[in-house]
Amino acid sequence: MEMAQTFENMKLIIEYLKRSRNMDLSKYRSGNLEKKVLERISIRGCTDLAGYISLLEVDPQEADSLAESLLIGHSSFFRDPLTFEYLGSQVLTDMALSRGEKRNGFLNIWSCGCYTGEEPYSVALLVKELQDKGILKLKINIFGTDINREALEHARWGCYSSRSLENSRFGLVKRYFRHDGERYCLKEDIKGMVHFSEHDLLSPDSRGPSGIVFSSFDIILCRNVLLYMETEIRKRLFERLYENLVTGGYLILGNAETLPGSFAGRMMEISEPCRIYYKAY
Numbered sequence: 001m002e003m004a005q006t007f008e009n010m011k012l013i014i015e016y017l018k019r020s021r022n023m024d025l026s027k028y029r030s031g032n033l034e035k036k037v038l039e040r041i042s043i044r045g046c047t048d049l050a051g052y053i054s055l056l057e058v059d060p061q062e063a064d065s066l067a068e069s070l071l072i073g074h075s076s077f078f079r080d081p082l083t084f085e086y087l088g089s090q091v092l093t094d095m096a097l098s099r100g101e102k103r104n105g106f107l108n109i110w111s112c113g114c115y116t117g118e119e120p121y122s123v124a125l126l127v128k129e130l131q132d133k134g135i136l137k138l139k140i141n142i143f144g145t146d147i148n149r150e151a152l153e154h155a156r157w158g159c160y161s162s163r164s165l166e167n168s169r170f171g172l173v174k175r176y177f178r179h180d181g182e183r184y185c186l187k188e189d190i191k192g193m194v195h196f197s198e199h200d201l202l203s204p205d206s207r208g209p210s211g212i213v214f215s216s217f218d219i220i221l222c223r224n225v226l227l228y229m230e231t232e233i234r235k236r237l238f239e240r241l242y243e244n245l246v247t248g249g250y251l252i253l254g255n256a257e258t259l260p261g262s263f264a265g266r267m268m269e270i271s272e273p274c275r276i277y278y279k280a281y
């Protein structure tokens with residue numbers, strides 16, 4: 001197929017997803033989108049992009065599968081274990097000691113692009129452990145947001161395969177999960193610590209999860225989400241996340257991600273090889 005034709009057909013797919021489910025993929029890296037669409041074409045046995053577009057028009061379930069595959073849903077508890085170890089033993093512990101009075105005893109934590117909830121629940125487990133040990137006495141608000149509504153439903157359900165717990169400590173699993181057949185389900189007190197809501201990072205009129213004041217997060221985890229977006233958009237979103245952080249707050253990225261050079265000085269990387277940045281000003 002001609003390159004120009006492929007490009008036009010990809011545009012048609014992006015327009016279709018925008019029209020049918022208000023999903024704006026024009027800001028995501030085109031190479032990645034093409035790869036995912038080609039995978040779906042092969043799975044569904046279509047001969048070309050034009051045929052696949054016709055299939056999308058008559059099969060809304062295929063549009064669901066395509067949307068899921070384009071958004072790259074994957075997560076696990078304590079993904080990048082060193083990062084979570086650092087978060088529990090340094091970041092949260094330091095905040096417990098230094099923040100109490102300044103922030104009226106509150107800490108706000110936001111996991112954006114949380115998929116099925118493993119990331120914000122991992123934070124909740126660390127928080128709970130520190131609370132149970134009497135180290136953390138602050139009131140903690142943890143928000144998990146994503147653009148993917150089905151993923152958020154799974155997150156609220158809170159049950160996972162043993163595979164997604166591979167990086168978890170045995171003691172934590174034993175204490176805070178219920179073993180239910182093939183699944184491990186979080187106990188209600190952990191589930192109750194995370195507020196999930198739908199939120200599109202690309203939406204121009206929304207700066208953070210609803211119910212929270214702009215610019216008031218102490219910790220933001222945005223891991224393996226912006227990776228798939230165009231460079232300019234990524235820079236703009238990083239600026240927005242920066243604005244959402246309090247001075248002295250932390251931004252945590254995925255291991256394969258780095259902040260652009262324009263943040264030098266303002267955001268300091270504190271934890272080689274983890275991607276944890278401290279907002280200096």
Ligand SMILES: C[S@@+](CC[C@H](N)C(=O)[O-])C[C@H]1O[C@@H](n2cnc3c(N)ncnc32)[C@H](O)[C@@H]1O
Nearest residue numbers: 071074075113115146147148200201202223224
């Ligand atoms: C690979 S998962 C990352 C999950 C988790 N943060 C982790 O690192 O384990 C990427 C998530 O980003 C979400 N996502 C993609 N674009 C988004 C957007 N514009 N706004 C909010 N979430 C988005 C996807 O739906 C998906 O759940």
